[in-house]
Amino acid sequence: MATGRTHRTATRSRGIPEATVARLPLYLRALTGLSERSVPTVSSEELAAAAGVNSAKLRKDFSYLGSYGTRGVGYDVEYLVYQISRELGLTQDWPVVIVGIGNLGAALANYGGFASRGFRVAALIDADPAMAGKPVAGIPVQHSDDLERIIADNGVSIGVIATPAGAAQPVCDRLVAAGVTSILNFAPTVLTVPDGVDVRKVDLSIELQILAFHEQRKAGEEADAAAAAADAVAAADAVAAVAAKGRGRSGGGAGNGGGADSGGGRGKGPDGDVPAVMPA
DSSP states (O other), X not given: OOOSOSOOOSOOTTSOOHHHHHHHHHHHHHHHHHHHTTOOEEOHHHHHXXXXXXXXXXXXXXXXXXXXXXXXXXXXXXXXXXXXXXXXXXXXXXXXXXXXOSHHHHHHHTOTHHHHTTEEEEEEEESOGGGTTOEETTEEEEEGGGHHHHHHHHTOOEEEEOSXXXXXXXXXXXXXXXXXXXXXXXXXXXXXXXXXXXXXXXXXXXHHHHHHHHHHHHHHHHHHHHHHHHHHHHHHHHHXXXXXXHHHHHHHHHHHXXXXXXXXXXXXXXXXXXXXXXXX
């Protein structure tokens, strides 16, 4: 069984950081859209906004490609499309095999975006004998017993794993032993591969869990805001009630005091009591 680490984090031989490599497809997608609209040039700010990054990071990324643009003009769209495509290896044909033709594997086989980006689905492989020979996306499914031969016949170096979790590692081991050096893993498990093999993991359930976390946090923030607003209203009502009560006491006290002073204040004794009337 293959042993080693699960992924590589070193920079590429040309000195391009992995983080930059991960952003190149974003730039290419944005540039392809501009090219299809016949836009000749684009500024770093416009392209950064379209790719969802900041312009300083974009300019730094492009410096690794040796592309600096022209001041006051921007970047040549067609040249950047070529430059990034070349760097990503998309100027050549890449045969790909998909292993595991269940619902997800079949959906991947039917995805039209592979061919337009230089990836040709060379074969579909499944362990279920009942699937053998059935066409999916116009490609007949082949049994996994023939995996090694299929890899060799098609010169495949990229494999896609869409099997259940329990089958993913054995399939990975067979792909690597057959010569596959890059794997896109959709199975909900971590694969162990030897040095020299790259693995990219796509786990939709993890992405949904992350979204659920953010939704829960937003709901909590909204509840906290509503509670704070209610507390503020209650506090304001309490202050208003105290103020109103104070005004009532002040008004009543003035009336009583005025009547006493004006009416019979002079007839009171030293302690404020009215003296008894003495007989003449």
